[in-house]
Every structure is written in C-alpha cells, then in structure tokens.
Amino acid sequence: MGLEVVVEGLSKSFGRQNIWRDVTLTLPAGEVSVMLGPSGTGKTVFLKSLIGLLKPEQGRVLVGGVDMVNSPERRLHEVRKLFGIMFQDGALFGSLSLFENIAFPLREHTDKKEPEIRRIVLEKMEMVGLAGAEGKLPGEISGGMRKRAGLARALVLDPQIILCDEPDSGLDPVRTAYLSQLLIDLNAQIDATILIVTHNIQVASTVPDNIGMLFRRDLVTFGPREVLLTSEEPVVAQFLRGRRHGPIGMSEEKDQSLLEAERNAGYHDDDEGLPPIVPQLEPSPGLPPRQAVERRRARVMGMLHELPYPAQQAILQSIRERP
Numbered sequence: 001m002g003l004e005v006v007v008e009g010l011s012k013s014f015g016r017q018n019i020w021r022d023v024t025l026t027l028p029a030g031e032v033s034v035m036l037g038p039s040g041t042g043k044t045v046f047l048k049s050l051i052g053l054l055k056p057e058q059g060r061v062l063v064g065g066v067d068m069v070n071s072p073e074r075r076l077h078e079v080r081k082l083f084g085i086m087f088q089d090g091a092l093f094g095s096l097s098l099f100e101n102i103a104f105p106l107r108e109h110t111d112k113k114e115p116e117i118r119r120i121v122l123e124k125m126e127m128v129g130l131a132g133a134e135g136k137l138p139g140e141i142s143g144g145m146r147k148r149a150g151l152a153r154a155l156v157l158d159p160q161i162i163l164c165d166e167p168d169s170g171l172d173p174v175r176t177a178y179l180s181q182l183l184i185d186l187n188a189q190i191d192a193t194i195l196i197v198t199h200n201i202q203v204a205s206t207v208p209d210n211i212g213m214l215f216r217r218d219l220v221t222f223g224p225r226e227v228l229l230t231s232e233e234p235v236v237a238q239f240l241r242g243r244r245h246g247p248i249g250m251s252e253e254k255d256q257s258l259l260e261a262e263r264n265a266g267y268h269d270d271d272e273g274l275p276p277i278v279p280q281l282e283p284s285p286g287l288p289p290r291q292a293v294e295r296r297r298a299r300v301m302g303m304l305h306e307l308p309y310p311a312q313q314a315i316l317q318s319i320r321e322r323p
C-alpha cells in the first residue's frame with residue numbers, strides 16, 4: 001500500500017506575497033485525494049512543496065519519516081523515487097518518442113537492462129491505453145494522449161505516491177471521464193496514495209476519497225468526500241455545487257459589498273437544500289475492489305455523530321445505496 005503524507009503547519013510566501021499559511025492535513029495511505037481551489041490559490045505550489053521542489057518557510061511534510069521541507073537534497077533525491085508525478089502538460093521531451101519518454105526515469109534512476117525496461121514501458125503504456133503508440137512523437141498525438149503518456153511515465157518506478165497536477169486541464173469532458181476512470185482503476189490495482197490538483201467539479205465529486213480546498217490563503221477544509229459533499233461551509237458548497245452565489249467571484253474573491261448585496265437579494269445557501277451525494281466512480285469490471293473505500297468509510301462512520309443531521313442522513317442514504 002502507498003505511504004501516507006503528513007503535512008504540518010505549512011506556510012509558503014514568495015517575497016511579500018503569502019500563498020497559503022498553516023496548512024495541516026494527512027493524505028491517507030492508499031486513498032485518492034483532491035486539492036481544489038480557484039485559480040491562483042497555490043495548488044501547484046502545494047504539490048511542489050510536497051516533493052521538496054519548493055521550500056515553505058514554515059512547517060513539515062513527512063513521507064516515510066523524512067521531512068521533505070528540511071532534509072538535505074541527497075535525502076530528498078532518495079525519497080522522490082517513491083513519487084510519480086504527472087505534470088500539467090505531460091512535460092514530455094518533444095524530440096523523444098513516447099517509448100523513450102516513458103523509459104526515461106528507468107534509465108535515469110535504475111540500472112535495469114533493455115529487455116526489462118521494454119517490458120515495464122509496454123506494461124504501463126498498456127495500462128493507460130497507449131499500446132501501439134510507442135513510436136509516436138509528443139507533437140503527433142492529442143493532448144489527452146500526452147496526459148496519459150505523462151501518467152505512464154509517472155508509473156514506471158512503481159510509485160507509492162502519485163501526484164497529478166490538473167490532469168483534466170485542456171481535455172474535453174469525455175476524455176476527462178476516461179482519465180478519471182483510469183486513476184480509479186490505477187488505485188484499485190496498486191493501492192497507491194494519489195493526490196490530484198484540479199478545479200474540475202466533476203473530477204472532485206466523482207473520483208477522490210478525500211477533498212481539500214484552498215481559498216484565501218487558507219486550507220478551508222480537508223476530509224472524506226461524504227463530509228465535503230454534504231458540507232454547508234459556503235466556499236465548499238459554492239465550489240462543489242458550482243454555484244455563482246457565494247464567496248468565490250470571477251476574480252477569485254468577491255468583495256464584501258457584493259456578498260452583502262447577494263445576501264440582501266435573498267440568495268442563501270440553504271435555499272437549495274442538501275443534494276444527494278454523487279456516487280463515486282468504481283473500478284472497471286474485472287479489477288479488484290478498492291481497499292480505500294472501506295478505510296474511508298470507517299473514518300466517516302467514526303465522525304458521523306459530529307455532523308449536522310441532514311448530512312448524517314445523506315451519508316447513511318449513500319452507504320445504503322452502495323453497501
């Protein structure tokens with residue numbers, strides 16, 4: 001099973017610009033989590049901080065007992081091998097074939113021989129639906145294929161933690177749905193810890209076990225999907241239900257006068273009631289059930305009594321419908 005990632009009191013600034021402060025959360029081992037947030041709230045900065053590519057000025061990120069913020073580079077280099085990272089644009093080398101791009105980490109980080117490299121690369125390409133495209137150059141394939149190639153490359157070192165930066169950006173809804181299914185299937189197969197950064201509500205509501213949200217320099221919330229999808233916290237409810245009315249405006253934050261005007265005009269969150277919990281994607285037929293589901297549900301049941309009554313009802317209903 002994948003490793004947990006423990007984030008404690010993390011704060012990051014660039015010069016005088018504070019990006020976020022005092023972020024504390026644990027990505028549970030072997031579960032899929034999503035970090036949401038409007039544009040520019042520092043989601044990518046957060047991902048990079050987890051692997052020690054950016055240095056927050058306060059706090060710790062613990063992976064297998066190693067602090068990714070304060071350890072020497074030599075140590076970080078070792079721990080980074082446990083991560084697979086899917087960058088926003090695939091980050092492929094334009095002059096190398098897909099095969100060579102995907103083989104790259106194996107040639108860099110291992111001394112595996114050519115037949116072994118070939119076996120691994122073809123296996124991962126098959127896994128992401130790219131069998132037969134080994135000889136193509138990145139410029140000859142679609143954006144969706146480049147993303148999947150980026151994912152295959154993230155998988156070749158058998159990572160315990162997979163980080164995906166906006167896997168859906170630039171994809172149409174159908175390709176986004178395929179990629180979402182791919183991530184769930186992957187989790188069912190290898191039980192890795194996965195963190196996806198996105199602002200896609202569809203991905204956030206159907207893929208992860210846990211959802212976090214960055215807004216106004218704070219982690220507003222982080223918790224199991226059932227709890228977030230029934231949350232009445234205004235920012236969370238606005239984002240996850242795609243509402244126009246609420247604290248998030250076109251330029252990220254609405255000013256207080258606009259919020260006040262909306263309130264006076266009678267837009268209240270509770271007007272719309274609590275929607276049923278959107279079902280989570282299940283692994284494709286033939287794959288094992290995801291072990292993460294049971295672990296997460298046990299956590300949710302443990303906190304059920306702390307939640308508002310309508311949320312409790314919606315959660316129990318969703319569990320009854322999908323035992």
Ligand SMILES: Nc1ncnc2c1ncn2[C@@H]1O[C@H](COP(=O)(O)OP(=O)(O)OP(=O)(O)O)[C@@H](O)[C@H]1O
Binds near residue numbers: 019199
């Ligand atoms: N290396 C850097 N130096 C200075 N500022 C940076 C650096 N990297 C990011 N920033 C700033 O940090 C802020 C957050 O950027 P980030 O890319 O993490 O946002 P995001 O939430 O991922 O946005 P989006 O959803 O639009 O991709 C931005 O204002 C950005 O300009």
